[in-house]
Amino acid sequence: MPSDGTGKAGLFVSLEGIDGSGKSTQARRLAEALRAQGRDPVLTREPGGAPGAEDIRRLLVEGDPDRWSPETEILLFTAARRDHLERTIRPALAAGRDVITDRFADSTRVYQGATRGDLRGLVDDVHALVIGIEPDLTLILDMDPEAALTRGLARRSGEDRFEEFGLPFQHKLRDGFRALAEKAPDRCVLIDAGRDADAIAADIAAAVAKHLV
Numbered sequence: 001m002p003s004d005g006t007g008k009a010g011l012f013v014s015l016e017g018i019d020g021s022g023k024s025t026q027a028r029r030l031a032e033a034l035r036a037q038g039r040d041p042v043l044t045r046e047p048g049g050a051p052g053a054e055d056i057r058r059l060l061v062e063g064d065p066d067r068w069s070p071e072t073e074i075l076l077f078t079a080a081r082r083d084h085l086e087r088t089i090r091p092a093l094a095a096g097r098d099v100i101t102d103r104f105a106d107s108t109r110v111y112q113g114a115t116r117g118d119l120r121g122l123v124d125d126v127h128a129l130v131i132g133i134e135p136d137l138t139l140i141l142d143m144d145p146e147a148a149l150t151r152g153l154a155r156r157s158g159e160d161r162f163e164e165f166g167l168p169f170q171h172k173l174r175d176g177f178r179a180l181a182e183k184a185p186d187r188c189v190l191i192d193a194g195r196d197a198d199a200i201a202a203d204i205a206a207a208v209a210k211h212l213v
Contacts, residue, residue, distance in 0.1 A: 017141035020148035110176035
């Protein structure tokens with residue numbers, strides 16, 4: 001957590017979870033809460049968060065579900081993440097600003113590494129070589145896959161390629177994220193996202209408060 005010299009250290013927070021679990025809403029609320037405390041967070045997302053990464057995003061989230069193989073997706077996501085890291089995340093942290101990202105490497109570990117084949121080793125190897133950092137805190141929003149899928153498809157955002165893999169895929173994703181939380185308890189906090197937004201935001205604020213300097 002680099003400091004800007006004022007005594008405030010930048011905190012790197014990621015929000016993870018299945019499609020439709022409310023990550024974007026809660027990431028925005030967290031950023032607003034930190035601003036109310038006098039901090040200056042950067043709110044960003046993946047894939048995306050930088051110009052080149054946003055171009056790659058359109059390749060990944062639009063189109064037919066079978067557009068890419070899992071191996072190709074791993075490389076595309078990592079390319080977008082590298083651009084995001086270079087142009088957005090590292091400069092913000094170096095300036096002592098908090099970074100809140102809607103998804104980071106854990107999504108690739110679960111979506112491509114665990115649910116569409118046994119590719120976790122490849123994901124981890126590429127991540128170590130090209131990215132090399134983890135968030136200080138990862139908030140995993142956990143909720144019923146059927147309810148989340150209904151919510152996600154109702155958005156009709158045009159970015160529903162992964163939702164179109166269907167409910168069994170969403171169940172696999174949930175299992176993958178829950179397993180990740182168990183394996184990395186020092187970094188990951190499981191949040192019950194099946195409640196009203198205020199209750200979820202309160203739990204997130206409490207988890208983040210423990211890491212603020």
